[in-house]
Amino acid sequence: xxxxxxxxxxxxxxxxxxxxxxxxxxxxxxxxxxxxxxxxxxxxxxxxxxxxxxxxxx
Numbered sequence: 001x002x003x004x005x006x007x008x009x010x011x012x013x014x015x016x017x018x019x020x021x022x023x024x025x026x027x028x029x030x031x032x033x034x035x036x037x038x039x040x041x042x043x044x045x046x047x048x049x050x051x052x053x054x055x056x057x058x
Contacts, residue, residue: 008023 005027008027
């Protein structure tokens with residue numbers, strides 16, 4: 001995760017303010033989508049197997 005952020009920081013040194021804002025919003029969008037997919041995979045793991053019988057998250 002650190003390498004794409006370093007690449008974005010390197011690119012933003014040579015761009016205008018509009019491109020910087022676009023890259024910031026793109027980074028925030030990617031981080032939020034990764035958080036959503038992580039939470040969904042944790043929810044699927046919680047619903048599998050023995051936990052499906054008495055799981056509060058299903």
